[in-house]
Amino acid sequence: MSEDSTQLWDYALSLYGHAEVAEACLSLQDEAGADVCELLWACWLARRGWRPADDVSAQLAAVRDWQARYTRPLRAQRRALKPAAARDENVAQLRQAIKRAELMAEREALTRLARLAESRQGVCRMQPGDTLDAQLRRLIPMLTRATEPALARLIAAASAEPMPPC
Structure with a gap:
């Protein structure tokens, strides 16, 4: 695992660890079609002075x-098992195993995103006037008035989050 992917993972865990960020990201995922890993990646890039390039979709x-x-x-399976897991310990253990696998899959996605940054594919230096708000909006397919507050919470938390030490 590269240094960038480790730093992105640590940053993502730290930022997502804030209750308001987790809630905001899940709202943007479930209600606006956003990918949480891409959102966290964009926040991490911005903290480093980079942003997703205009043609990032191909990468x-x-x-x-x-x-x-x-x-x-994996997420769909985990969510589908939630009611049964509340009643059955074996199902609860299965659900936890699926949750661990889902987290591993997300870590792999973040590793792949970090590789894009390392290779400077799909990313470019932020320019004057570039904002995290604008970059995140480009990654959220169905942003609505109802999900705007979630975006605002994510931006506020990302702007306040210190970078983990190298």
């Missing part, structure tokens, strides 16, 4: 394919 194709094939199906 994100492999990461998005990974998320579609592995992460989202």
Whole structure:
């Protein structure tokens, strides 16, 4: 694992560890079609003075394919098991195992995103006038008035979050 991918992972865990960020990210994921890993990556890039390039979609194709094939199906299975897990300890243990696998899949997605930054593919230096708000909006397919507060909470937390030490 590269230094950048480790730093991105640590940053993502730290930022997502704030209750308001987790809630905001899940709202943007479930209600606006955003990919949480991409959102956390964009926040991390901004802290480093970088941003997703205007043509980032082509470079994100492999990461998005990974998320579609592995992460989202694991998430769907975990969520589907929630009611049964509340009643059955064996199902609860299975659900926890799926949750661990989902987290591993998300870590792999973040590793792939960090590789893009390392290779300078799909990223560019932030310019005067570039904002985290604008970069995140480009990654959220169906942002609405109802999900705007979630975006604002994510931006506020990301702006206040210190970078983990190297």
